Amino acid sequence: MKQNENIEDESEDKQLYVPLFPMRKKPSIGSSQISSQSTSQSTQMLTQYRSMQDSNEKRELEATIIKELMKDKRSSEFYAVQENWISQYKQYLYQNGERPGILDNNNCTQYIIVNEAVWIFFKQEYKAYPEIICKQKHSRTNDKRSKTVEPALNRQSGSNSQSNYELPLIGMKNDSYYCYMHSGLQSLLSIADLNYFIIKYIQRINKQYLIDKKKANIVSFTWAYFELIEQIKASTIPIKINTIKTLIINQFHPKNQHDCHEFLLYLLGHIEDEILNFNKETKSTYINFVEQIFKGKLQTNIICQLCKNKVKQIEPFLTLSLAISQSKTLEQCLDEFLKEETLKDYKCAKCQSTCIKSLQIVSIPSILVLHLKRFQFLPQCHKNNKTITYPIEILNFGNKTYRLRAVIVHTGNLQSGHYFTFAKRYHQWFLFNDETVKAVTKKQVLMQAAYILFYQINENP
Numbered sequence: 370m371k372q373n374e375n376i377e378d379e380s381e382d383k384q385l386y387v388p389l390f391p392m393r394k395k396p397s398i399g400s401s402q403i404s405s406q407s408t409s410q411s412t413q414m415l416t417q418y419r420s421m422q423d424s425n426e427k428r429e430l431e432a433t434i435i436k437e438l439m440k441d442k443r444s445s446e447f448y449a450v451q452e453n454w455i456s457q458y459k460q461y462l463y464q465n466g467e468r469p470g471i472l473d474n475n476n477c478t479q480y481i482i483v484n485e486a487v488w489i490f491f492k493q494e495y496k497a498y499p500e501i502i503c504k505q506k507h508s509r510t511n512d513k514r515s516k517t518v519e520p521a522l523n524r525q526s527g528s529n530s531q532s533n534y535e536l537p538l539i540g541m542k543n544d545s546y547y548c549y550m551h552s553g554l555q556s557l558l559s560i561a562d563l564n565y566f567i568i569k570y571i572q573r574i575n576k577q578y579l580i581d582k583k584k585a586n587i588v589s590f591t592w593a594y595f596e597l598i599e600q601i602k603a604s605t606i607p608i609k610i611n612t613i614k615t616l617i618i619n620q621f622h623p624k625n626q627h628d629c630h631e632f633l634l635y636l637l638g639h640i641e642d643e644i645l646n647f648n649k650e651t652k653s654t655y656i657n658f659v660e661q662i663f664k665g666k667l668q669t670n671i672i673c674q675l676c677k678n679k680v681k682q683i684e685p686f687l688t689l690s691l692a693i694s695q696s697k698t699l700e701q702c703l704d705e706f707l708k709e710e711t712l713k714d715y716k717c718a719k720c721q722s723t724c725i726k727s728l729q730i731v732s733i734p735s736i737l738v739l740h741l742k743r744f745q746f747l748p749q750c751h752k753n754n755k756t757i758t759y760p761i762e763i764l765n766f767g768n769k770t771y772r773l774r775a776v777i778v779h780t781g782n783l784q785s786g787h788y789f790t791f792a793k794r795y796h797q798w799f800l801f802n803d804e805t806v807k808a809v810t811k812k813q814v815l816m817q818a819a820y821i822l823f824y825q826i827n828e829n830p
Contacts, residue, residue, distance in 0.1 A: 666732035771824035
């Protein structure tokens, strides 16, 4: 990658040719010769790749093949490839401390620079190729870049909103006790649907209402989250968060340690309130995306053991807080949460007999947030560090299956501790620990003493 690391330093006369159909410039390597110009190891990988069904494993192997092809010394030309063609390889670059591409300031499209062999690989394997028009002369002094055309091929890994709203892997500077906020935000930022709704919401209301200072105050938390997304997209180094800190200062004093679960409820609660208030103020009907993504509904049933009188109540939930003292697995925690219990301090309104309480899930969320109750304050302050195992691929909940998206971990005790997050982006798990972002394995993710878990529903299990 040394050849293309300093693409912005190239002279005015250095041209980047990007083949189109018909090709402007014939590749120096024949499009059918990808196997002959590869090593024996690459050839074996290509054979394995072509025999695999589309899956995360195939995408990971694709990244490895691209890495090998990028070593080809005979590929003298480099092309700009739009990121949703090459998201796995993009993460390889991040993991190795290399710059993943250049940013088009006009339409915020991310490019990855690849060599001729990789471009041919796309053309050969997908019977199509990234149709990108890249600026022919590029330097620091002339920063206008041409717009791109979306790939004509609808690849599975780039066909839905999630791949388009995955964010770059950027750490967050911690100059005080803000690890709780960073962990909560990095988990939320890993939910592409939330990124999508926040971006579209702010863009639409700004376009329709030309947000003035008064209206901006109505959506201050939502606007701050949108600004955070834009800040991350524009940065290549750890960022410092200011606006959200200012908004939460009355509830979360910067000189004290705070609870990440409390912060998540506070932030999402304010964003939802802003959506509802803005709709009321402007007589709009914008979708409540917090409800759509995070909220489920829980029905409480209280039945008299003697006269069978039944009282029921349905309430929404944003997160479920689960006791862990009687359980070893997350599934057991959920079973314990939903199991029937005899009420000691409640009597039937009709006959004053003992009642049984049960909980029933009547509506499930797209993102299921599970909070493990590790902190106990009565009769004395205590943290339960008990290991609770949890699944990474399949969690059964409400007749649906979920897959793990993020895990927030707390180390230390009630008086002094630290938060960090493991989150999945671009089909890969990463550790987000304030400024530090690094790739980790599934095994490392599953070894944690989880505090908050984010599960995403499998739409097509």
